[in-house]
Amino acid sequence: MTSTRRLLALLVAMALVAAACGDDDDTADGDAATDGEGAEAAADCGTIDFLQPIPESIIFWPLLVGNELGYFAEEGIEVNLLPGGELPETAFVENGDADIASAGGPEVLQAIDAGSDLVVVYDYWNVAAEGIVTLAGGPSSVEEIADGTFGLVTDSDLATISVVFEELGLDPSTANTVVLGESPAILAEALENGDVDAIAGAIIDFIGMQASGLEIVDITPPGFKASPSASFIVTPDTMANNSTCIEGFLRAWAKGTHAGLHNAENTQAIARAAVPEEWEDEAAGVASYDQSVAPHRPVGSDGQYGVVQVDVWQGVAEQLVGTGDLDTQDIDVTAFVDQSLIDGANDWDRSEVEAEIDDWSADG
Amino acid sequence: MTGAQLDESTTVLAPAAGSSWPARIGLQVGALVVVVGLWALAADRGWVSERILPPPLDVWRSFWNLLTDGILFDHLGVTLWEVFAGFVLGSAGGFLIAVAGSLWVPFRRVIYPYMVALQVTPRVAIAPLLFIWLGFGAFPKIVLAATICFFPVMINTLTGLTIVDEESDELFRSLGATRRQRFFRLALPGAMPVIFAGLKTAISLALIGAIVGEFVSAQEGLGLLIQRFSFQLNSSAAYAVLLTLTAIGLALYGLMELIDRWVVFWNRDERLAKRSERAAARNARAKAAVARPQRISDQ
Numbered sequence: 001m002t003s004t005r006r007l008l009a010l011l012v013a014m015a016l017v018a019a020a021c022g023d024d025d026d027t028a029d030g031d032a033a034t035d036g037e038g039a040e041a042a043a044d045c046g047t048i049d050f051l052q053p054i055p056e057s058i059i060f061w062p063l064l065v066g067n068e069l070g071y072f073a074e075e076g077i078e079v080n081l082l083p084g085g086e087l088p089e090t091a092f093v094e095n096g097d098a099d100i101a102s103a104g105g106p107e108v109l110q111a112i113d114a115g116s117d118l119v120v121v122y123d124y125w126n127v128a129a130e131g132i133v134t135l136a137g138g139p140s141s142v143e144e145i146a147d148g149t150f151g152l153v154t155d156s157d158l159a160t161i162s163v164v165f166e167e168l169g170l171d172p173s174t175a176n177t178v179v180l181g182e183s184p185a186i187l188a189e190a191l192e193n194g195d196v197d198a199i200a201g202a203i204i205d206f207i208g209m210q211a212s213g214l215e216i217v218d219i220t221p222p223g224f225k226a227s228p229s230a231s232f233i234v235t236p237d238t239m240a241n242n243s244t245c246i247e248g249f250l251r252a253w254a255k256g257t258h259a260g261l262h263n264a265e266n267t268q269a270i271a272r273a274a275v276p277e278e279w280e281d282e283a284a285g286v287a288s289y290d291q292s293v294a295p296h297r298p299v300g301s302d303g304q305y306g307v308v309q310v311d312v313w314q315g316v317a318e319q320l321v322g323t324g325d326l327d328t329q330d331i332d333v334t335a336f337v338d339q340s341l342i343d344g345a346n347d348w349d350r351s352e353v354e355a356e357i358d359d360w361s362a363d364g
Numbered sequence: 365m366t367g368a369q370l371d372e373s374t375t376v377l378a379p380a381a382g383s384s385w386p387a388r389i390g391l392q393v394g395a396l397v398v399v400v401g402l403w404a405l406a407a408d409r410g411w412v413s414e415r416i417l418p419p420p421l422d423v424w425r426s427f428w429n430l431l432t433d434g435i436l437f438d439h440l441g442v443t444l445w446e447v448f449a450g451f452v453l454g455s456a457g458g459f460l461i462a463v464a465g466s467l468w469v470p471f472r473r474v475i476y477p478y479m480v481a482l483q484v485t486p487r488v489a490i491a492p493l494l495f496i497w498l499g500f501g502a503f504p505k506i507v508l509a510a511t512i513c514f515f516p517v518m519i520n521t522l523t524g525l526t527i528v529d530e531e532s533d534e535l536f537r538s539l540g541a542t543r544r545q546r547f548f549r550l551a552l553p554g555a556m557p558v559i560f561a562g563l564k565t566a567i568s569l570a571l572i573g574a575i576v577g578e579f580v581s582a583q584e585g586l587g588l589l590i591q592r593f594s595f596q597l598n599s600s601a602a603y604a605v606l607l608t609l610t611a612i613g614l615a616l617y618g619l620m621e622l623i624d625r626w627v628v629f630w631n632r633d634e635r636l637a638k639r640s641e642r643a644a645a646r647n648a649r650a651k652a653a654v655a656r657p658q659r660i661s662d663q
Contacts, residue, residue, distance in 0.1 A: 055582065055584075083581050184596075185597055189415060207595065207596060277435045277593075281593075281598040281601065
C-alpha cells in the first residue's frame with residue numbers, strides 16, 4: 001500500500017507541474033500592433049512582437065539603445081523581442097506571431113516568389129552581411145586566389161562565391177570550395193594553417209576570428225556589398241491598420257541607430273549592461289560592435305535611415321533568378337516595397353539624439 | 365531500450381565483488397585527474413590549438429567568472445525549468461499511454477506504430493517546426509524536451525507492465541484478486557525498476573531536448589550561452605558552460621537514482637533488509653505495548 005501511495009503522490013506531482021507548464025508562453029499578447037485599434041494614437045501601440053535573427057546583441061544595437069534611451073517608450077511601444085535564430089522570419093510575420101520582423105533580402109524575395117503577402121518598409125542593413133575574408137597581409141582580391149580554395153561556413157555561402165565569381169567575369173564552376181562548418185575556432189584554424197585561402201560567410205562568423213586576435217581583411221568586391229541584408233517586413237494588413245505604430249517603431253529604431261553610430265563608447269556601455277554575457281570577453285564585444293558599424297550607416301546621400309534601395313533589390317532578384325532560386329522570371333520589387341513610412345521614421349532632431357547619447361551615463 | 369538491456373548494462377557497470385567504495389571513488393577521481401592532466405599537457409605543448417581546446421585552468425577561470433558575475437545562474441534557471449517541465453510532461457505522457465496500452469490491447473496495437481514513428485523522427489529536424497506551430501518562449505522547448513524523453517518511459521513502462529511473472533499472476537488469480545488488485549499489487553510494483561530505468565534515461569534526454577530548443581531560438585538559457593561564446597570564439601567560456609551542462613546531467617541522473625532507491629526499495633537487498641528490520645522493531649514495540657496493560661491488569 002505504501003508504494004502505491006508513493007506512486008500516486010508522484011503522479012499527482014507530475015500532473016501539477018504539467019498543468020503549470022501549460023501556462024508558460026512568454027510571447028506577449030498585447031497585439032495592439034495587429035488589431036488596428038492602436039493606429040490612431042502612438043501611445044496606444046502597446047506591445048509590438050518583433051522578430052530578429054539573433055537574441056539581444058550589440059550587433060543590432062538600435063534595439064538596446066532605443067530601449068535604454070526611451071525611444072520606443074516615447075512612441076508608446078513595448079518591444080517583445082522574438083529571437084528567430086535559423087527560423088524563417090517571413091513565416092512568423094505571415095502567421096501573425098510577429099508584427100514586424102527583420103529578414104534578409106533573398107529570404108524575402110523567395111517568400112514573395114512562393115506567394116507570401118509581405119511588405120518591405122525599411123532597410124536597416126544596406127550592406128551584405130555575407131562576404132569573403134582572408135588573412136591580413138595576404139591576397140588583396142578574390143581574383144588573386146581564384147585558383148585557390150575557398151572555405152564556406154555553410155553550403156549556402158556557395159551562392160556568395162558564385163555571385164562574386166560571376167561579377168568578376170570568372171566561371172563559378174571552377175571555384176574550389178570546402179564547407180568548414182559554423183565553428184569560428186575551425187574557421188580560424190583553417191585560415192591560419194593555410195587549409196583555405198579565404199572564407200565566405202557572414203559577419204557573425206567573422207566576429208569570433210577577429211576577437212581571437214586573428215587579423216582578417218574583407219576582400220569582397222564592392223559591387224557585391226550593396227545588398228539588403230536586413231530589412232523590416234510586415235503584412236499588408238498591418239500596414240493598412242497599424243502604420244502609425246510601425247512608423248513609431250521605425251523612428252525609435254532610426255534614433256537608436258544614429259545614437260549608436262554617434263557615440264560608440266556609450267553604446268557599448270549600454271550593451272554591456274543589457275547583455276553582459278556578450279562582454280565576458282571584452283574584445284569580442286568590441287569586435288561585434290566594430291563589425292556592425294558599416295552595415296548600420298545610412299546609404300542615402302541625405303543621410304536618411306532605412307531607405308529601401310529599389311534598384312539594389314531588383315539586382316538581387318535578378319541574381320536569384322539567374323541562379324534558379326526564384327521561379328518568377330520578371331519579379332517587380334516595387335510591388336512589395338512601401339517607402340511611405342521612411343520620412344516619418346526620420347522625422348526627429350539629429351542633434352537632440354546625439355546630446356542624449358552623449359549625456360547618458362551608466363549610473364543613470 | 366528494454367529492461368533486459370538495462371539489466372545487462374547494470375551488471376556490467378556494477379563494481380567487482382569485494383571492492384570497497386573508497387577504492388572505487390579513488391579510481392574514479394584518479395581517472396579524472398589523468399584526463400585533466402593529459403588535457404593540460406596537450407594545451408601546454410600546443411598539441412591542440414587553444415582555440416579548439418583551451419587549457420583547463422582557463423576554463424576554470426571562465427567558469428568562476430560566469431559564476432561570480434551571476435550570468436550562469438540567470439541562464440541556468442531557464443534551462444532547468446525547461447528540462448523539468450519537459451521531463452514531467454513527456455514522462456507523464458509516456459507513462460499514461462503505456463498504462464493504457466498495457467490494460468487495453470487494441471489501443472496498444474493502434475498507438476504503438478505511431479509512438480515508434482515519433483521516436484524514429486529526428487527531433488532536431490522538427491524543432492524549427494515546433495516554434496512555427498507553438499510560437500516563441502519556453503513552451504516549444506518544453507514540448508521538444510517532452511517528445512524526446514517520452515519514448516524511453518513509454519517503452520519501459522509498457523515492457524514492465526506486460527511482462528508479469530506467470531506464477532505470481534496465477535497465484536493472484538487463484539486467490540481471487542481483482543484486475544485492479546493485480547495491476548496495483550503485482551504488475552506495477554514488478555514494473556517499477558524498469559520504469560525507473562526509463563525515467564533515468566528520460567531525464568538526460570530532456571536536457572538534450574531543452575538545449576537543442578535553445579540552439580534554435582532563445583533569449584536565455586545555457587544553450588544560448590554556448591552559442592554566444594562559440595560565435596565569439598570565447599572557447600574557455602563555451603567549455604565552462606558545456607562542463608556545467610555535463611554536471612547538471614550527472615546531477616539529474618543522480619537525483620533520479622536517489623528517487624529510484626527510495627521508491628523501489630524492494631529492488632535493493634540492503635534497503636529491503638533495513639525496512640524489514642524497522643518493521644520487525646515496530647511489531648515488537650506494538651506487541652510490548654499490548655502486553656504491558658495486560659500485566660498491569662494481572663496484578
